[in-house]
Amino acid sequence: MPGMNARDPITTTPRRAPRAPRADGAEARHRLLHTALRLFAQKGFAKTSTREIAREAGVNISAISYYFSDKNGLYGACFTEPMGGDGNDLVAICSTPGLSLEDALRLCFTSAIEPLKQGEIVRQCIQLHMREMLEPTSQWAEELERDIKGPHRAIVELLCRHLKLDRADDDIHRLTYAITGLSMQLYVNQDFIEAVRPSLLRTPRSIDAWADRLTGYAIALVQAEAARRKALANDEKTATAPAPARAARKKP
Structure with missing residues (x-):
């Protein structure tokens, strides 16, 4: 299976759904998760034992199976719960009927950067995702589909609708990566931003401004791509026009 780590495979057998935390156990679940x-994030899936997690969280090891089914369930929860939401939220925004391109992008960026307010x-979370990329488990395939491929397809379709294209070509995919990279660089470069210009991420208000x-x-990127396509189309019309028509177009 793609993304499986032979040294530490994560089983794909069906598991019962994790239980919702009881009122008196919400704090224990929170400690376990974080x-x-x-x-x-520090050690990876294989080198982190459930006994160590339970000990450092100050709970009984049986709490892991109670709240998360097993180690796999706890590992999967670490990819979605701490930052809130997942790629499906972005897909829903991009698919909202009647939403303008600008409004859809603003909602996407607002949702994407909101977790930056959680600091450490x-x-x-970023460290965990990077470690999963370097030491993939079967979780990687799920992350790739839900949080990477799904949102990418949604933005591609949004751009195609806005640019009135029947299907996406390589340049639409390039544009999509350029757009999603705008918010991603805030996470990847967070330490650099705080070293060079900490005011850019210092307060919730400064984060909202992003x-x-x-x-x-x-x-601006979308407008540039639209202008490029229009110029290309005009050049193609000129190149295929009869000679007299081309000459007429060159006259002042």
């Missing part, structure tokens, strides 16, 4: 996130948790700016940058 302790597991920290340890998985975000760093651990959504508006990134939307403007993305719209």
